[in-house]
Structures are given as structure tokens and as C-alpha cells.
Amino acid sequence: MNPQPPAIRLEILSQADLLAPVRAMLISFSERFGFDEIETGHLALAVDEALANVIRHGYESRPDGRIWISIFLMEEPERRIRIEIEDEGRQTDPAQITSRDLAEVRPGGLGVNIMQEVTDTCEFQRRTPGGMRLILEKTPRGAADSSDQNHAGTPENGKQ
Amino acid sequence: MNPQPPAIRLEILSQADLLAPVRAMLISFSERFGFDEIETGHLALAVDEALANVIRHGYESRPDGRIWISIFLMEEPERRIRIEIEDEGRQTDPAQITSRDLAEVRPGGLGVNIMQEVTDTCEFQRRTPGGMRLILEKTPRGAADSSDQNHAGTPENGKQ
Amino acid sequence: MNNGQEMEIQVENRDDSVVVTPMGEVDLARSPSLRSRLKQVLGESPNRLVVDLSQVPYMDSSGVATLVEALQQCRAHDCSLFLAGLQDRVRSVFEIARLDTVFNITADTTSALDA
Amino acid sequence: MNNGQEMEIQVENRDDSVVVTPMGEVDLARSPSLRSRLKQVLGESPNRLVVDLSQVPYMDSSGVATLVEALQQCRAHDCSLFLAGLQDRVRSVFEIARLDTVFNITADTTSALDA
Ligand SMILES: Nc1ncnc2c1ncn2[C@@H]1O[C@H](COP(=O)(O)OP(=O)(O)O)[C@@H](O)[C@H]1O
Ligand SMILES: Nc1ncnc2c1ncn2[C@@H]1O[C@H](COP(=O)(O)OP(=O)(O)O)[C@@H](O)[C@H]1O
Numbered sequence: 015m016n017p018q019p020p021a022i023r024l025e026i027l028s029q030a031d032l033l034a035p036v037r038a039m040l041i042s043f044s045e046r047f048g049f050d051e052i053e054t055g056h057l058a059l060a061v062d063e064a065l066a067n068v069i070r071h072g073y074e075s076r077p078d079g080r081i082w083i084s085i086f087l088m089e090e091p092e093r094r095i096r097i098e099i100e101d102e103g104r105q106t107d108p109a110q111i112t113s114r115d116l117a118e119v120r121p122g123g124l125g126v127n128i129m130q131e132v133t134d135t136c137e138f139q140r141r142t143p144g145g146m147r148l149i150l151e152k153t154p155r156g157a158a159d160s161s162d163q164n165h166a167g168t169p170e171n172g173k174q
Numbered sequence: 175m176n177p178q179p180p181a182i183r184l185e186i187l188s189q190a191d192l193l194a195p196v197r198a199m200l201i202s203f204s205e206r207f208g209f210d211e212i213e214t215g216h217l218a219l220a221v222d223e224a225l226a227n228v229i230r231h232g233y234e235s236r237p238d239g240r241i242w243i244s245i246f247l248m249e250e251p252e253r254r255i256r257i258e259i260e261d262e263g264r265q266t267d268p269a270q271i272t273s274r275d276l277a278e279v280r281p282g283g284l285g286v287n288i289m290q291e292v293t294d295t296c297e298f299q300r301r302t303p304g305g306m307r308l309i310l311e312k313t314p315r316g317a318a319d320s321s322d323q324n325h326a327g328t329p330e331n332g333k334q
Numbered sequence: 335m336n337n338g339q340e341m342e343i344q345v346e347n348r349d350d351s352v353v354v355t356p357m358g359e360v361d362l363a364r365s366p367s368l369r370s371r372l373k374q375v376l377g378e379s380p381n382r383l384v385v386d387l388s389q390v391p392y393m394d395s396s397g398v399a400t401l402v403e404a405l406q407q408c409r410a411h412d413c414s415l416f417l418a419g420l421q422d423r424v425r426s427v428f429e430i431a432r433l434d435t436v437f438n439i440t441a442d443t444t445s446a447l448d449a
Numbered sequence: 450m451n452n453g454q455e456m457e458i459q460v461e462n463r464d465d466s467v468v469v470t471p472m473g474e475v476d477l478a479r480s481p482s483l484r485s486r487l488k489q490v491l492g493e494s495p496n497r498l499v500v501d502l503s504q505v506p507y508m509d510s511s512g513v514a515t516l517v518e519a520l521q522q523c524r525a526h527d528c529s530l531f532l533a534g535l536q537d538r539v540r541s542v543f544e545i546a547r548l549d550t551v552f553n554i555t556a557d558t559t560s561a562l563d564a
Contacts, residue, residue: 019240022192023185030363031206032182037361037392039199046191055392055423062394066362080179116432120406121399124431128395131430190478197476197507215507215538222509226477276547280521281514284546288510291545 020084020098028069028079028103033062036083040097047087047095048154056132057095057152063125064099064148072103072146079103094134094153102145108138180244180258188229188239188263193222196243200257207247207255208314216292217255217312223285224259224308232263232306239263254294254313262305268298341367345375351382353443357389360397369400376407383408384446388419393427405437414438416446456482460490466497468558472504475512484515491522498523499561503534508542520552529553531561 022043026032037058044054065081073079079101086096113130114123130136135151182203186192197218204214225241233239239261246256273290274283290296295311341364342357352375356368375383385401387393401417408415416438420428428434440446456479457472467490471483490498500516502508516532523530531553535543543549555561 019187019238020185021187021189022195025180025183025185027179027181029181030361032203033361033363034206034359035182035199035203038202039195042198043192043195046194052423052426055426058392059394059427062361066394066396069362078179119402119433119436121402124395124398128427128430190476193476193478194474212538212541215541218507219509219542222476226509226511229477279517279548279551281517284510284513288542288545 018086020086022085024083026065026081026083027077028073028075028081028101029077030066030069033065036065037062040085043085044095048093048156049095049152050155053152053154057097057150060129060132060136060150060152061097061099063129064150067125068099068101068103068146071106072101074104088151092153094151096135097150099148099150100141100145102141105140105144105146106138108140108146111138178246180246182245184243186225186241186243187237188233188235188241188261189237190226190229193225196225197222200245203245204255208253208316209255209312210315213312213314217257217310220289220292220296220310220312221257221259223289224310227285228259228261228263228306231266232261234264248311252313254311256295257310259308259310260301260305262301265300265304265306266298268300268306271298343368343371345371347380348447350380351384351447352378352380353384353386353447355386355389359392360390360400361392361394362396365396365400368397369403372400372404373407376404376411376413379411380413382414382416382447384416384418384443386418386443387421387424388442390424391421393424395427395431398427398431398433401437402433416440416449418443418446458483458486460486462495463562465495466499466562467493467495468499468501468562470501470504474507475505475515476507476509477511480511480515483512484518487515487519488522491519491526491528494526495528497529497531497562499531499533499558501533501558502536502539503557505539506536508539510542510546513542513546513548516552517548531555531564533558533561 024036026036040058040061041054044057049057061083068081069075082100084098088094088096111126113127116127129150133150133152135149137149139147141147184196186196200218200221201214204217209217221243228241229235242260244258248254248256271286273287276287289310293310293312295309297309299307301307344355344357346353354372354375358364360368405415418440419442420439425434428437440449459470459472461468469487469490473479475483520530533555534557535554540549543552555564
């Protein structure tokens with residue numbers, strides 16, 4: 015399913031302080047992969063929300079859980095980034111992890127909404143033997159347009 | 175020797191494009207750990223030089239080698255960051271990995287000098303069964319202040 | 335880690351209004367300190383609370399949730415809440431969460447104080 | 450990856466001087482493109498080569514080695530090389546490598562062209 019190894023695989027402890035370094039890495043990485051500034055921000059946000067949920071729900075805010083973040087660059091059938099987030103925490107039925115109705119104004123229940131909104135794929139799975147896996151995928155907007163690989167839409171070309 | 179698990183452990187492929195994301199992560203991480211801006215820049219530089227050497231010498235610029243970067247936060251006997259960089263590449267006698275005489279002006283041979291200059295510990299080891307391990311350690315200046323650890327001779331103090 | 339959780343937050347009183355200015359990214363590590371500061375400020379029953387977000391380059395749903403909670407407390411105590419000076423990335427999070435029409439959002443603190 | 454290796458480099462001819470301005474971080478991924486651009490520029494035998502580093506926030510030893518190589522080529526061809534507008538972090542790398550006295554380093558491109 016992922017024939018190539020991940021370009022980067024990160025293992026972090028379930029500590030909120032580590033969210034900022036992971037975001038910084040992801041922003042630098044996805045800029046070079048051809049995502050524009052807004053998409054890059056959205057990717058970092060999606061991963062941040064996912065990790066925050068693992069810390070709060072998967073590990074109930076214990077600081078010694080482990081979380082793995084794997085980043086794959088895929089070219090087929092279309093150019094995209096795939097990020098897998100895995101934990102050994104509490105399992106939840108994927109069908110139960112859903113976004114709430116946003117009409118009601120209350121704190122909480124926004125993370126899954128945000129992740130779904132800013133990515134192309136957002137899929138939760140149970141891992142064997144324990145923990146959860148979340149798969150996020152996103153294609154750069156520049157990737158589809160005008161032909162094969164000339165990346166006319168990437169930001170570095172837009173900057174004169 | 176490292177009783178606690180690393181706060182972050184990264185696995186990357188031996189590709190020069192991945193140096194920038196690793197630096198970005200490290201800068202964000204070490205800022206929060208109490209390193210000032212100059213020290214943060216130096217840490218990122220030391221790790222960048224170390225990874226560049228693994229890519230060029232350890233893996234002879236092959237893109238499919240794996241490199242592991244583990245970041246430990248140590249409090250005893252003094253507050254410091256410890257970064258271990260491990261590979262499965264060509265082994266070299268640690269005694270042979272030395273800095274050259276800087277009096278001779280020529281390209282190359284600067285990386286090990288730089289690493290030694292900007293860190294407190296810079297130690298190469300052979301890994302079993304293969305590859306190399308580099309241990310870098312650095313204490314934030316703020317940590318020990320006023321007393322023994324003020325690093326009066328490092329270049330950042332020479333400025334202005 | 336060091337003091338990564340501690341976030342610098344400026345608080346300024348102007349007549350019966352209070353301007354709260356968090357400095358830096360608001361994520362799961364930082365939102366608890368914003369939350370407790372807002373609670374403290376609201377305890378002094380201001381008529382108007384302005385949260386100046388011009389120094390916040392990044393906010394995730396934990397930050398948004400903190401502000402929604404402040405909005406509920408404001409509504410319960412007849413205090414008007416304004417969010418001022420949102421950077422594009424932060425505004426985009428409010429839009430995704432469909433909260434951009436729920437909050438009073440102004441261009442800057444001055445317009446919030448004049449509103 | 451995409452075109453992470455490709456670095457934007459501006460080249461401007463002024464009389465018999467050339468000003469080369471690399472844009473962005475110069476690390477192992479980027480220094481080969483700086484190297485080949487400098488080679489190409491030196492092939493046209495300018496009297497003076499100014500490398501404007503004001504747009505370079507970061508440089509590692511692969512970038513420094515690239516500039517040392519350019520210095521050697523300049524010396525062999527009677528071209529004078531200037532490094533202009535170094536940011537503090539980049540200057541610090543030259544200091545660590547004891548190369549800050551080997552290169553002609555000027556505050557900006559104008560002073561390099563006037564020198
Ligand atoms: N990693 C996870 N492990 C277990 N349960 C989760 C995980 N992520 C989300 N959930 C469940 O999905 C619900 C919705 O998540 P979210 O939209 O982020 O809102 P919130 O976390 O504020 O409740 C959570 O309340 C939780 O029950
Ligand atoms: N990770 C490594 N694996 C094997 N040999 C290394 C490694 N790092 C450095 N070396 C050896 O140490 C020497 C000095 O390294 P360095 O100071 O970075 O200069 P350069 O890489 O430009 O030669 C190298 O030429 C190489 O022989």
C-alpha cells in the first residue's frame with residue numbers, strides 16, 4: 015500500500031509542547047513539495063488537530079504515550095502527500111469519531127471538522143493490536159493544472 | 175545511559191532536501207527549551223553538518239539510506255540537549271574523522287570544525303553491527319548563568 | 335520542557351473596557367494560559383473585552399474553543415466581546431469552524447473600542 | 450521532491466562587474482545550483498564578482514565551500530570577489546571557519562562595487 019518508505023518518520027511523546035516543532039517541520043517540508051502558503055498552513059493545522067486529539071483522547075493527557083507520524087510522497091495516481099498518525103492509546107470506533115453540528119456555538123468538537131475541511135482524505139482506522147491510525151492526504155492545487163510536471167502553479171514560480 | 179526515551183525521534187532518508195525540515199523542527203524545539211536565537215541557529219547548523227556528512231560520506235550520496243535523529247532533554251548533571259545521529263552507512267574510524275587545519279584556504283573539511291565549535295560534546299562512535307553514531311550535546315547559556323558555563327570564547331560573544 | 339506552555343499575554347484597561355493581547359502561537363500547549371488569563375479578566379466584570387489577535391500568527395481549535403468559552407461567559411455577564419486584528423491564517427480557522435459570523439470581528443483594537 | 454534543489458539566483462551585469470544574488474537558504478540541497486551559476490558567471494571573465502548574500506538567511510559549510518571554490522577561481526583569473534550584505538547567522542559561519550578575514554566582506558553591494 016505504501017511501496018516506498020516514508021521520506022520522514024517521526025516518533026514523539028504525547029506532550030503538547032511537541033506540536034510546534036512538528037508543525038515547523040511539516041511547513042518546511044510541504045513548501046518544498048509544492049504546496050502554497052495557505053495549503054501548507056492547512057496541512058500543519060490538520061496534523062496539529064490530529065496530534066492534539068491523540069494526546070487528549072487517545073492518551074487522556076498522559077505525557078508518556080508514543081505517537082508516530084509518517085510522511086509519504088505519492089506520485090500515483092496523482093501527486094499528493096500522505097501523512098499517517100499512529101498511537102498505542104485508547105481505541106475508539108472510527109464511526110464514532112465524527113464532526114459535530116457547527117450551528118451550536120460551544121467550545122470543543124471542532125478538530126475533526128477542521129481536519130476534514132482542509133484535507134482530501136481523513137480516515138480513522140483501528141490498529142492491530144492496539145491504538146488508532148489516522149490517514150490524511152492532500153494534493154497541492156498546483157499539481158493538477160496545465161499538464162504533467164511543470165508545476166506552473168507552485169509558489170516559487172509565482173514570486174517573479 | 176539515556177534512561178528517558180527521546181522527546182522526539184526522527185527517521186529520514188539520506189536526501190539533502192530533508193535537511194531544511196529537520197532544521198526547522200530543531201529550531202522550534204530548542205527555542206522552547208530555553209536556547210537563545212544564536213544557540214538555536216548553532217544547534218541547527220551542527221545537525222545539518224552532521225546529516226550532510228552522513229549523506230555524503232556514510233551513504234556516498236545514495237538517496238535510500240536511513241538516518242535516525244534522537245533528541246533527549248537531560249537535566250542531570252546539568253540541563254542540556256543531547257542529539258544522537260545514527261546511520262547504517264560506511265563505517266569510519268572515529269579517530270579519522272577530524273577537523274582540518276583552517277589556515278589552508280580550500281573548499282571542504284569544514285563540517286567537523288563547525289560541529290565541534292558550536293557544541294559542548296561532539297563524539298563519533300561505531301555502531302554495532304554497522305554504521306556510525308554521532309553524539310552532540312549543548313547546554314543553554316541561560317541554564318548555568320553567571321558561573322562556570324559562560325562560554326566567553328565562543329564566536330557569538332565576539333560580536334560587537 | 336522549559337516554559338513552552340507559558341505564553342506572554344498583555345492586559346490593558348481602558349475605562350470600562352479591557353484589551354487582552356496574547357503574543358505568539360496559540361495551540362494545545364498555550365491555550366490553557368490564555369484561558370486562565372481570560373477567566374481572571376472576566377472576573378473583574380468589564381463592559382467590553384477586546385482580544386487583540388494581531389500578534390497571533392497561528393491558532394488551532396484549542397484556541398478557538400477558549401474564545402468560544404469566553405464568548406459564552408461574556409454573554410452571561412452582559413460584556414461585549416470583540417476579536418481584533420486577526421491574521422489571515424487565524425481568520426481562516428474561524429471561517430472553517432463557521433464562527434466568523436458568531437464573533438464580533440474588527441480590523442483592529444481601535445475599531446473594537448469605538449464600536 | 451519537487452524542485453527543492455532549484456534555488457532562485459539573480460544575476461546582474463554592471464560594466465565589468467557582475468552581481469550574483471542567491472535567494473534563500475544555501476544548504477547541501479541548494480549549493481550545487483549556486484556552484485554551477487557561479488561557474489557560468491566566472492566563465493565570462495568579469496573583473497569583479499559581487500555575491501550579494503543579503504537574501505540568504507542560512508548557509509552551511511557546503512555553501513561556504515562553494516564560495517571558497519569561487520575565490521580560488523577568481524584568484525586564478527584576476528577577478529576580485531566580494532561578499533556583500535551578510536546576515537549575522539551567515540557571518541557567524543564564516544567566523545567559525547576562520548574565513549571572515551580571507552574574503553573581502555562588505556556591508557552591501559554598493560560598497561563592494563565602489564571598493
Ligand atoms: N485520536 C482519537 N482517539 C480517540 N478518540 C478520538 C480521537 N480523536 C477524536 N476522537 C473522538 O472524536 C470526538 C471529536 O473530536 P474533535 O472534533 O477533535 O473534538 P473534541 O476533541 O474537542 O471533542 C472527540 O470528542 C473524541 O470522542
Ligand atoms: N558520517 C561520516 N561517515 C564517515 N566519514 C565521515 C563522516 N563524517 C565525516 N567523515 C570524515 O571526516 C572528514 C571531515 O569531514 P568534514 O569536516 O565535514 O569535511 P568534508 O566532509 O568536507 O570532507 C570527511 O572528509 C570524512 O572523511
